[in-house]
Amino acid sequence: MALKNTRRTEVAAGGEYMLTDKVVLITGGTGSFGKTMVHHLLDKGCQEVRILSRDEEKQDAMRTDLNSTNIKFYIGDIRDRASVDDAMQGVDMVFHAAALKQVPSCEFFPMQAVQTNIVGSHNVLLSAVEHKVASVVCLSTDKAVMPVNAMGMSKAMMEKVAQSVSRNLGETDTIVSCVRYGNVMCSRGSVIPLFIKQIKAGKPITITNPKMTRFLMPLREAVNLVEFAFINARQGDLFVKKAPASTVADLAEALIQLFNANDQIINIIGTRHGEKLFETLASTEELVRSEDMGDYYRVSMDARDLNYGKFFTEGDIEESEMEDYHSHNTYRLSIDEIKELLLSLPEVREELDGWVGQVS
Numbered sequence: 001m002a003l004k005n006t007r008r009t010e011v012a013a014g015g016e017y018m019l020t021d022k023v024v025l026i027t028g029g030t031g032s033f034g035k036t037m038v039h040h041l042l043d044k045g046c047q048e049v050r051i052l053s054r055d056e057e058k059q060d061a062m063r064t065d066l067n068s069t070n071i072k073f074y075i076g077d078i079r080d081r082a083s084v085d086d087a088m089q090g091v092d093m094v095f096h097a098a099a100l101k102q103v104p105s106c107e108f109f110p111m112q113a114v115q116t117n118i119v120g121s122h123n124v125l126l127s128a129v130e131h132k133v134a135s136v137v138c139l140s141t142d143k144a145v146m147p148v149n150a151m152g153m154s155k156a157m158m159e160k161v162a163q164s165v166s167r168n169l170g171e172t173d174t175i176v177s178c179v180r181y182g183n184v185m186c187s188r189g190s191v192i193p194l195f196i197k198q199i200k201a202g203k204p205i206t207i208t209n210p211k212m213t214r215f216l217m218p219l220r221e222a223v224n225l226v227e228f229a230f231i232n233a234r235q236g237d238l239f240v241k242k243a244p245a246s247t248v249a250d251l252a253e254a255l256i257q258l259f260n261a262n263d264q265i266i267n268i269i270g271t272r273h274g275e276k277l278f279e280t281l282a283s284t285e286e287l288v289r290s291e292d293m294g295d296y297y298r299v300s301m302d303a304r305d306l307n308y309g310k311f312f313t314e315g316d317i318e319e320s321e322m323e324d325y326h327s328h329n330t331y332r333l334s335i336d337e338i339k340e341l342l343l344s345l346p347e348v349r350e351e352l353d354g355w356v357g358q359v360s
């Protein structure tokens with residue numbers, strides 16, 4: 001591994017984290033990803049984990065819950081550069097997770113998505129570069145590929161901003177990379193906890209479109225992905241974790257079987273505003289400049305300049321022969337495989353604990 005960034009080499013020696021004397025900043029650290037990452041970093045002996053987020057109540061709950069002197073909380077907003085700079089002093093690495101992630105709220109308030117996901121991300125990147133941070137990993141989503149909603153569009157722009165910052169940096173400067181993943185199973189407000197709640201309450205399961213597919217990823221794999229990016233990133237890289245997918249109907253069926261809800265009623269409610277039939281993790285344009293790294297794709301930065309011949313007269317033969325990597329053509333999980341995956345999640349096991357099935 002040819003790492004030239006000396007501060008990062010120290011941290012990532014031999015593909016392993018060396019965190020004992022390192023300071024890690026997580027923006028938006030009180031969300032599902034942040035919490036899991038904090039536990040993970042502390043388990044690895046990280047000297048200091050900093051959380052930069054807006055909600056003092058969530059921070060207080062986390063402070064009480066984790067009760068560790070290795071965690072420092074910073075109230076601030078990534079839209080406010082001064083608050084980012086404040087948290088960035090002496091930081092070695094940044095996991096940038098702060099974002100507006102809800103599709104509907106971004107749809108109704110797109111300028112809020114612009115402020116947080118684009119301008120805020122730019123603040124984080126510029127501050128990290130200025131403070132000579134070794135590596136910044138920005139979290140993105142499959143909804144950023146060929147986006148149809150404001151959330152995805154703003155995340156696509158965040159990726160572009162990250163690349164534009166990278167273009168001005170060398171391998172010995174702050175390494176800027178992005179990771180993209182699909183739906184995190186059991187994340188707050190997502191479909192799995194909703195279906196479980198509906199089953200347990202004896203209410204109908206609401207399915208949008210039975211044929212709709214989504215990539216399925218447990219939270220622990222999102223953590224592995226950002227670690228992988230941190231250790232392997234070259235300037236401007238984007239990493240995609242390969243993932244299996246399922247249809248919504250199969251996901252519902254797997255939960256019905258697990259929760260022994262044989263009389264479960266299903267209501268088909270139709271596709272919601274801003275939803276796609278399937279999601280794409282990597283486009284053909286990206287795949288032609290990607291490296292297959294086993295469980296991951298590394299998509300290198302598009303280093304082309306404004307070469308008009310390339311854009312208007314010359315085509316790319318390889319590109320026209322490839323297919324996007326999306327949730328309709330990735331490995332499709334069987335119902336038994338979905339059940340197995342669901343049972344590997346602590347949240348689902350907790351819900352199943354003591355549950356005997358619906359009483360009819």
Ligand SMILES: O=c1ccn([C@@H]2O[C@H](COP(=O)(O)OP(=O)(O)O[C@H]3O[C@H](CO)[C@H](O)[C@H](O)[C@H]3O)[C@@H](O)[C@H]2O)c(=O)[nH]1
Nearest residue numbers: 101102103104141183190191192206207208209212214248
């Ligand atoms: O009542 C429901 C709700 C959802 N779904 C379906 O279940 C799948 C997953 O839905 P989620 O709401 O869990 O996930 P989304 O793909 O819609 O996107 C979610 O994850 C995103 C991040 O990737 C954003 O946070 C977004 O706001 C949030 O809804 C989709 O096919 C959706 O149509 C149903 O069938 N019934």
